[in-house]
Amino acid sequence: xxxAFLDLKAAYLEIKDELDAAYQRVIExxxxxxxxxxxxxxxxxxxxxxxxxxxxxxxxLDALHLILRGYGIxxxxxxxxxxxTFIATWLAVSYAGATPVPVEPDERTYNIxxxxxxxxxxxxxxxxxxxxxYGQPADMDRxxxxxxxxxxxxxxxxxxxxxxxxKNRKVGSLADAAAFSFxxxxxxxxxxxxxxxxxxxGGLADKIRRLRNYGSSAKYLHDSQGLNSRxxxxxxxQLRVKLRHLDAWNRRREQLAGYYLQALAGTREExxxxxxxxxxxxxxxxxxVQHPSRTLIQKQLDxxxxxxxxxxxxxxHLQQSYGCLGYREGDFPIAERLAKRALSLPIxxxxxVEGAEYITSKLISALS
Ligand SMILES: *Cc1c(COP(=O)(O)O)cnc(C)c1O
Numbered sequence: 001x002x003x004a005f006l007d008l009k010a011a012y013l014e015i016k017d018e019l020d021a022a023y024q025r026v027i028e029x030x031x032x033x034x035x036x037x038x039x040x041x042x043x044x045x046x047x048x049x050x051x052x053x054x055x056x057x058x059x060x061l062d063a064l065h066l067i068l069r070g071y072g073i074x075x076x077x078x079x080x081x082x083x084x085t086f087i088a089t090w091l092a093v094s095y096a097g098a099t100p101v102p103v104e105p106d107e108r109t110y111n112i113x114x115x116x117x118x119x120x121x122x123x124x125x126x127x128x129x130x131x132x133x134y135g136q137p138a139d140m141d142r143x144x145x146x147x148x149x150x151x152x153x154x155x156x157x158x159x160x161x162x163x164x165x166x167k168n169r170k171v172g173s174l175a176d177a178a179a180f181s182f183x184x185x186x187x188x189x190x191x192x193x194x195x196x197x198x199x200x201x202g203g204l205a206d207k208i209r210r211l212r213n214y215g216s217s218a219k220y221l222h223d224s225q226g227l228n229s230r231x232x233x234x235x236x237x238q239l240r241v242k243l244r245h246l247d248a249w250n251r252r253r254e255q256l257a258g259y260y261l262q263a264l265a266g267t268r269e270e271x272x273x274x275x276x277x278x279x280x281x282x283x284x285x286x287x288x289v290q291h292p293s294r295t296l297i298q299k300q301l302d303x304x305x306x307x308x309x310x311x312x313x314x315x316x317h318l319q320q321s322y323g324c325l326g327y328r329e330g331d332f333p334i335a336e337r338l339a340k341r342a343l344s345l346p347i348x349x350x351x352x353v354e355g356a357e358y359i360t361s362k363l364i365s366a367l368s
Contacts, residue, residue, distance in 0.1 A: 002305040003346050003355045006185055010350035015245060022237040032233045034213065041236040042196070044243055045180075048163075049172030051198035053205035056231030057212050060159040060181025063195040064092030064129065066229065067155050067177045070207040073098050073126045080120050080128040080152075082112040083315060083335035089129050089157050090316045092179075098126070099325075102317055104334045108275035110134055110288065114142035121146070127153040132161035132171050134311070135187065135253075135285035136276065140166050140174045155179065160285035162188040163250045167279045172198040182231075182239055187253070187285050188246050190235040249349035253284035256347050256356050260287055263360040267367055272341075286311055290341040291367075298343055300366040306359055309344040
């Protein structure tokens with residue numbers, strides 16, 4: 001038996017007719033950029049997130065970067081980021097010209113530890129990017145008690161959390177603004193790159209709408225030095241179709257996660273399972289376990305035909321690209337420990353129950 005980490009082709013085949021029709025509709029329309037499909041998707045996705053505005057952009061990194069630019073955050077400013085995240089969270093800050101200031105995660109939920117935020121605040125701190133990592137929402141109320149005190153903007157990195165909820169409120173409307181990615185492997189994935197910003201801040205939405213299109217308010221009128229970062233009509237049309245299936249597909253992920261949690265509950269305590277807080281409704285973008293012998297276990301699963309992954313093997317502060325910040329091994333021990341111990345098991349709407357059973361049986365024998 002072979003088990004893929006994520007089967008994107010099966011996702012396509014399940015709704016092939018709808019996707020093909022949407023694709024054809026766009027090609028035949030002769031309209032490919034900033035047109036009716038994007039406008040419709042923006043309305044539908046804003047409604048889905050309970051947000052007033054949605055602006056489709058080129059990718060998730062740009063979505064984060066454009067929020068920072070829209071708020072005028074740049075050189076000389078600091079932005080608090082998790083030490084444990086995908087590097088794009090940090091890159092967006094650097095790209096805006098500001099400095100990422102890392103804060104360690106809670107080791108059980110993997111999300112930023114809200115107790116450690118206040119000590120990281122300085123007079124230069126302008127924003128915090130809270131990542132809903134692996135699909136579980138960050139503790140937004142506790143974050144906002146700190147940010148309100150200091151007048152700091154809160155930005156959600158919701159690239160892994162389409163449809164997740166915090167205290168019954170959807171991610172994407174929990175803070176000043178939120179960034180989404182529609183990279184193909186995300187819970188809501190396009191057939192290429194894509195991203196979006198959601199916000200209730202009308203002024204910010206207007207700025208980002210211009211910034212994504214050469215800083216242009218009307219054709220050939222440029223009021224800021226913007227970029228070209230637009231969600232194209234083909235991607236928007238595919239995403240409109242997939243948005244209608246998102247809740248059902250997230251439910252399948254939830255069922256698989258429930259199965260994993262139950263089937264692995266009795267295993268030795270060295271295997272640490274993901275921890276879900278009572279107020280969180282995660283969407284299980286990833287199912288990440290921890291084990292001191294991660295590499296050995298991964299190898300044994302690989303030999304059984306099970307493809308796992310590691311999110312992420314090197315934390316941003318130890319990447320060559322961030323050598324400029326001068327961090328060393330030992331500076332963020334929790335992120336470093338997670339990088340050594342984390343293992344992502346296959347999960348996705350097209351993983352079968354038999355596949356999941358095969359994975360848990362092989363994992364349990366690898367542990368013994
Ligand atoms: C995928 C991802 C991004 C970046 O999205 P792209 O569309 O690949 O640019 C940002 N943050 C997190 C947490 C992600 O997982």
